[in-house]
Amino acid sequence: MTAAPPIASSSVLEPLIAPFDRALDIAIRHRGFPLNLEEAIRYATGGGGKRLRPGLLLLSARAAGGNTIDAMPAAVAIELVHTFSLVHDDLPAMDDDAVRRGRPTLHVQTGETMAILAGDAMLGLAFEVIGDSPMRAETRARLVTELAAATGSMISGQVYDTIGGFPHELADEQRLAILHRGKTGALFRAACRMGAIAAGAAGESLAALTAYGESAGLMFQVTDDLIDVEQEADHAGKATGKDAKAGKLTYPGVHGVEASRATVERLLADSRTAIAPLGDAGRELITLAEDMARRTR
């Protein structure tokens, strides 16, 4: 086990972390949760998360002509959904992971019962945060639909990954694509779309940010798979080499390490192309994609 990794993984996220963390903290407190539940949620959401999804959401809002203050409740909501999924994925009946972000996973820290319930509470809270935010009702309803649909896709990906159930006669390449689109792709795509929606964007801006989110999300997952193969556990802050041991489909496992590296470069180029219609407004998202492509944990 090692110290928690640095909080921000990109210079464009850095200034957003402190205001985001404050908003997240406020959203968790004063809900009337039992103190032990509140502490469990704070433990799971803290601890040096990269805040990539809320960061993507906030930068997408800005790129679409909105501001990060209005989009903050949506950013809090997507991080709550992401964290809920990590907590449940780590459970003994799931991936059975003991370390996350260099610290004991929630069920190791608090017991399995609390980890299940805290995950459930975070998922519900995500929608409460959007529902009672000061955005226009139409915007809130669209954000709820977007986040809920992405949550369903993410869980579907997790089912394929841990249990199986793929339609018959799919090659590994196709299975892998379905897996990635669900497991991480859906939430990355939703982050960018929710930022655009919070900013009141539609049409070309929304389409550009959707395409960007799809490319960047897949790039993130391929990078993640590469880290799992190449890095030592101490550096990554979580168990590594585990996917291969578990016989799971991974990008390097199916396509090889060299092809995976080339795919990262291609997806980085796709991300740039996708965001091009937004001109200068998309510059921060290009920097973020570049930083994501180069991350080592």
Place this chain on the structure above:
Amino acid sequence: MTAAPPIASSSVLEPLIAPFDRALDIAIRHRGFPLNLEEAIRYATGGGGKRLRPGLLLLSARAAGGNTIDAMPAAVAIELVHTFSLVHDDLPAMDDDAVRRGRPTLHVQTGETMAILAGDAMLGLAFEVIGDSPMRAETRARLVTELAAATGSMISGQVYDTIGGFPHELADEQRLAILHRGKTGALFRAACRMGAIAAGAAGESLAALTAYGESAGLMFQVTDDLIDVEQEADHAGKATGKDAKAGKLTYPGVHGVEASRATVERLLADSRTAIAPLGDAGRELITLAEDMARRTR
């Protein structure tokens, strides 16, 4: 184990069951879920649930001057949240129950991994169903907030029940009240309020239905505790006598069986009083409360 109990527990719910079940079925299909996940959700939501919460919601909508068709997505959503909570509560790390509604619980049927994920998917789907329903955006946003807040209260009650964490120096009576308000009360209250909100009601109607939901919800829980003490497992269709064995707080355990029966009568009277301002429009809800007071499973 015995056959599933009869579907409707009240004559006023009976005509609502078939249209509700159709709406629920449609909401689960065509979401792009893996087939095994869809089947797990259908297994959990089927099997002779009493449909009390969606029934309360639909009758509340009607009592508030609305109709059951407009309120149907909200009814589907609350049943999904209720079923998610049953599936997770039954897990080995929670109440560890093997039988529910006279059938194997979901984790016994499909394994624990799927039961966790199917529960998660149902919770997310609940909000998706509201989010993409044809109701006005303002109504959808209010319903989301209402349901999400109730979900948080329900989970809080479950934390108190399974883990503890009550504030210090509370007598058993007070702990029990907090427990019931969360575990079942929150969702009953939300059912009635969401019906009213779906019907566009506010002010006195909303207040009357809120008060009715609080009384009827507590009455349901006290009845449930009495069934656990008094009935044989074969008749109840689930494990009974289990709360006492687990040392859990129950109404008869704290107040005694006779006092619990008297409380049911008092809460039935409270339910009638609460709904009185709605006049004839509240008659179905009074019948439902009477049927709930007399249920034996």
